[in-house]
Amino acid sequence: MDNLKRGVELINKLANIDSIATDVDGTITANRDGYFIPSEVIECIREIRKYNIMLIFVSANAFPVLYGLARYIGAKAIVSENGCIIASLNEHGREMNIYEICGRGYRELVSKIVSEMGDFLKESWQNDYRKYDFALIQKDNRVSHIELIQKIKKIVIKNGYDSKVNVNYSGYAFHITPKEGGKSVGLKKISEILGIELKNTLGIGDSYMDLEFIQLTGVKVAVRNADEDLKRNVDIITDEESGYGFAQICETIIDAKKLKLQSL
Numbered sequence: 143m144d145n146l147k148r149g150v151e152l153i154n155k156l157a158n159i160d161s162i163a164t165d166v167d168g169t170i171t172a173n174r175d176g177y178f179i180p181s182e183v184i185e186c187i188r189e190i191r192k193y194n195i196m197l198i199f200v201s202a203n204a205f206p207v208l209y210g211l212a213r214y215i216g217a218k219a220i221v222s223e224n225g226c227i228i229a230s231l232n233e234h235g236r237e238m239n240i241y242e243i244c245g246r247g248y249r250e251l252v253s254k255i256v257s258e259m260g261d262f263l264k265e266s267w268q269n270d271y272r273k274y275d276f277a278l279i280q281k282d283n284r285v286s287h288i289e290l291i292q293k294i295k296k297i298v299i300k301n302g303y304d305s306k307v308n309v310n311y312s313g314y315a316f317h318i319t320p321k322e323g324g325k326s327v328g329l330k331k332i333s334e335i336l337g338i339e340l341k342n343t344l345g346i347g348d349s350y351m352d353l354e355f356i357q358l359t360g361v362k363v364a365v366r367n368a369d370e371d372l373k374r375n376v377d378i379i380t381d382e383e384s385g386y387g388f389a390q391i392c393e394t395i396i397d398a399k400k401l402k403l404q405s406l
């Protein structure tokens with residue numbers, strides 16, 4: 143009975159969703175190590191526009207990558223560089239307002255890390271287009287990312303940057319993010335700017351790094367192949383993986399809205 147009650151409550155919440163805050167890599171892509179976006183994702187994103195549901199990308203990606211994506215597939219706002227640069231787009235994606243949240247980036251620290259760990263890590267091509275949050279790509283898969291994070295953190299401490307940056311792994315890259323950033327900071331700010339009610343927002347992701355912004359949202363979702371740390375803290379785990387899971391919950395929101403309309 144408790145499960146039934148919970149199910150009905152969730153359907154009601156889904157029927158009232160007016161925005162979706164989604165991670166990008168691993169969440170709207172077909173899997174957790176590629177960049178292909180399934181057509182099911184694009185189709186559902188088109189469909190939710192008819193219901194005035196706003197789409198917000200909340201990602202570690204560089205600003206130009208997210209801006210291009212938002213413009214072509216139709217998102218209203220972006221939280222990029224792990225919350226350091228946020229923006230809202232107008233109806234056709236032609237104009238936007240950009241807000242820079244972080245004070246400065248630590249490029250010199252990234253160079254130090256690469257000079258000490260060059261056998262294991264290389265700078266992401268995106269770093270040329272980044273201002274605050276920098277990404278490092280793993281070169282050698284024989285060493286676990288947990289071990290690499292520990293090594294990076296030692297270099298951060300040794301150089302006196304531990305009060306300035308956080309180090310995380312997204313599944314795609316290691317990120318050196320200024321402490322004043324973070325996906326939750328970015329989502330909070332853009333919601334205030336756009337007047338978005340986070341209790342009517344669905345948050346979805348694949349990585350433990352997404353938990354901080356998903357925790358702010360009314361309906362918390364992890365895709366089936368997400369990190370266990372995220373799955374333990376959500377309301378819904380999709381049946382399908384990555385983008386196919388995104389499409390599934392997106393279609394369920396539409397179904398819940400249709401049910402609500404029928405019952406009026």
Ligand SMILES: O=C(O)COP(=O)(O)O
Binds near residue numbers: 166
């Ligand atoms: O750029 C990355 O490392 C991953 O980006 P994401 O936050 O969209 O998963």
